[in-house]
Amino acid sequence: MYAAPQRPGDSHRVMLRRFVHDVTGIKLPATKDLMIESRLRRRVLAAGAADFRSYLHWLFEDGGLEQETVPIIDLLTTNKTDFFREPAHFDFLMNRIVPDALARAARGRQTRFRLWSAASSTGAEAWTAAMLMARIALTRPELDWAILGTDISHGVVERATLAVYPMEELRPVPQELRERYIMTGERNGRPVGRIVPELRARVRFGNLNLMETPYPVETGLDAVFLRNVLIYFDPPVQASVIRATAAHLRPGGYLIVGHSESMTVRHGGLHQVAPGVFQKQGES
Incomplete structure (x- = not known):
């Protein structure tokens, strides 16, 4: 108590x-x-x-x-989130992080890729990444990907797991991805979309308090999205959370924070490679 x-x-x-x-x-x-x-x-x-x-x-x-x-x-707790929020980070995921992971293995050989959305709110960030990963896997079936989303709020974790959103929240999703990965229907007389089972099988959500370290999350992750949550912490808490989340990255893995949070990342083992994107040092 x-x-x-x-x-x-x-x-x-x-x-x-x-x-x-x-x-x-x-x-x-x-x-x-x-x-x-x-x-x-x-x-x-x-x-x-x-x-x-x-x-x-x-x-x-x-x-x-x-x-x-x-x-x-x-x-x-503030649960502001959007699909494809700060899209440059998803471009970096698609054009740099995932291709680098695939390049480490011979073509056709299974490539394990794990991503953690560490302040996932209602799930828009994790589902955005999931759509992109699934699209890559259409042409690179050796990509074995999975995503974990966590948040301190029980309510938003339940909503993220259900994966049902009003259509207005899904507007930022490109039409091609909406048609492939979102089922449409109605709920309480309003048009809604639900993420398809194919993606729901590869994404899971759970409750996690970033103040309670160490985290019950696997290590050796390829990417951690820790966006737009550090701004609510004071500097000692920011440093503690960055240190704890970075410990779950593999050498060469990426920590991604919000564009306005880049200055909060002061960790000797992380090197900035793009706005809000930091790579963990060491041999991959």
Whole structure:
């Protein structure tokens, strides 16, 4: 059970912000208090609390925090994602990372390729990569690929696993890929698309908190996408997460961060080769 550290004069709002930071690494300043209250409004109602102040009292004085941890984290973590977001990284995957992996083995010999989407949110990043990997495998069947997506939020992991998206979210997917890898239908009267079983068989999702090292993820990975999550961490947490994720790369493997996060990567074993793309040093 988490026990929020208390200091003289701490308010319950301060304790909540500290709790989120300790558990997730995300630092929420006092200026985010209104946002926090707004996002947790449904939990106030679910708990039967009279107001937000009463809800916080229940969390920290009456033991409610233990049962509320999962929904609080789900509601306070940012899950902004898009298919083909920052497309230059997917171009690099297609034109450099995968061809290099294939070139290491003789043509026709099975090439094992493993990719980890380490802050996968609702799965758009992992499914984007999956479509591209599957397209390459059409002409290079020796490519044995698989993708792992992880996120701290249980809700987004469930949605990523289901792999059903409103059609408006799928608009960035090129038509050729939509026609081949997305099944269309309706859900609650709205047009939706679902990723085809062929891809769902090669992609799996699970819960993982980047604050909890070491990670229960295989090593020797060819690529780790760690995009647009480091910006929510303070520098010590950024360094810890980068070090821990890089440990899962094979020598010559690639760590990919968001374009705005390149300056956060200060790791002696990683060399920048493109905007937001770092290669692990050593013999591949």
